[in-house]
Amino acid sequence: MNIRLYNAYILNQDFDIVFGEVHISDGKIAHIGEPKTNLIWDRNIDMNNSLVLHGFSNCHTHSPMTLLRSYSDDLALADWLNKAIFPIEARMTTEDCYYGTLLAILEYLSGGVIAIGDMYFHQDSIIQACLDSGFKIVGIGSAADINGDTESQLEALEQNYQKYNSYSPLCAYKLGFHAQYTASDNLIQGIARLARKYQDQVCAHLSETREEVQSCITRHKMTPPRYLVKNGVFDFGGSAYHCVHLDKNDIELLKEKNVTIVTNPSSNLKLASGIADIVNYAKKGLKIAIGTDGAASNNSLDMLKEIYLTAVLSKVRNNPTALTAKDVLKMAITNGARALGITSGILKEGNDADLTAISFDLPNMRPINNIINNVVYSSTSKNIILTMIKGKILYEKGExxxxxxxxEIYKYCDKAIKRLIQQAN
Ligand SMILES: [Zn+2]
Structure with missing residues (x-):
């Protein structure tokens, strides 16, 4: 399939705006810049002065939680999880997770997202939903052994790791566990062994709340990052989700281990976990990427909202000049892509055509004084008009x-959550 996008502003590999064309051939970007007219196109699309940019990587999400959107809100994290979320999750089937993921994919695509890092159970059905849709996913291990099944958790993790890293060009898999507070010493040591065996990264929720940090200090006499680093979990790097409560020493340790911090501002605000000081982390050399977390704690999967919040919260914690709009956009595009490793994060000839387009034909985007500032501070997903993954247009103007x-997806999901609520009560 050869596609020509013309009359477009383009965010190029240097994150500068140029005007011209993007040509896509066999899933790859074939040309960026001046018009070339000697080729035959399957689609010839007038972008009408829209911005074409590499799509966003949502580095931390739990896709099937779309089923739980707005089911239970306005509770503290522990109550919310134990009383509302866990009883429903315990009854979710593989089919529920499949359709819940499809619902999430609709939202990702209409929000410019081209790849996700997804941590949940029933991962076969989640990955299958992405592959069936043509969407990129990195499955993240969600090992937890509060029920004492340490060995079976480690076995399942290793099986998934081996299977999905050679399954499809649209998917990959990373070692991971839910969090230190749902893991025994044996599980953590087992994860570190797998990291050493495969010389690969590990991902987990980390230092999300004050209570989590305090309970780790009580249990292990050290903060969560210190405990994990001491056990060798991050010896080959990884990603840590949330990281709202890091001390100076934690920041240094995570930097030393080359861990990417994935910030989830909506979820942290809504559950009153706090505001991660990402400016300080970035200053110390840590890479920052962005995620939405699940739709039950956000409640949307809108990366443009997270991009906006990442920008403005960094100003509240520091000062208005702490981060520029371009800095934040790079976190959502390039840093996110590097953290997932399944998409390039750069609009460049030869790379997979994983891109999105933002229109300026709505009042919130006019006038166009500064394109990047408009995108970061003013756009919403209603401005997204096209999303393409590996050269295939998966979303275009509402379709x-x-x-x-x-x-069909809405129908299944409406029915499924009604059944789940009934079963849980
Ligand atoms: Zn999470």
Whole structure:
């Protein structure tokens, strides 16, 4: 399939804006810049002065939690999890997770997201939903052994790791566990062994709340990052989700281990966990990427909202000049892509055509004094008009092209959550 996008502003590999064309051939970007007219196109799309940019990587999400959107809100994290979320999750089937993920994919695509890092259970069905849709996913291990099943958790993790790292160019898999507070010493040591065996990264929730940090200090006499680093979990790097409560020593340790911090501002605000001081982390040399977390704690999967919040919260914690709009956009695009490793994060000839387009044809985007500032501070997902993954247009002006209709997905999800609530009560 050869596609020509013309009359476009383009965010190029240096994150500068140029005007011209983007040509896509066999899933790859074939050309960026001046018009070339000697080629035959399957699609010739007038972008009408929209911005074409590499799509966003949502580095921390739990896709099937779309089913739990707005089911239970306005509770503290522990109550919310134990009383509302866990009883429903315990009853979710593989089919529920499949359709919950499809619902999430609709939202990702209409929000410019081209790849996710997803941590949840029933991962076979989650990954399958992404592959069936043509969407990129990195499955993240979600090992937890509060029920004492340490060995089976480690076995399942290793099986998934081996299977999904050679399964499809649209997917990959990273070693991971839910969090230190749902893991025994044996599980943590087992994860570190796998990291050493495969010389690969590990991902986990980390230092999300004050209570979590305090309980780790009580249990292990050290903070969560210190405990994990001491056990060798991050010897080959990784990603840590949330990191709202890091002390000076934690920051140094995570930097030393080359761990990417994935910030989830909406979820941290809504659950009153706090504001991660990402400016300080970045100053100390840590890489920052962005995620939405699940739809039950956010409650949307809108990366543009997270991008906005990442920008403005960094100003509240520091000062208005702490981060520029371009800095934040790089976190959502390039740093995110590097953290996932399944997409390039750079609009460049030869790379996979994983891109999105933002229109300026709505009042919130006019006038165009500064394109990047408009995107970061003013745009919402209603401005996204096209999302393409590996050269295939999966979303265009309100229409999805993922092999199943949005109506069918809505119908299944509405029915599923009604059944789950009934079963849980
Ligand atoms: Zn999470």
């Amino acid at each position: 999805y092209n993922i092999g199943i209709s949005a109506d």
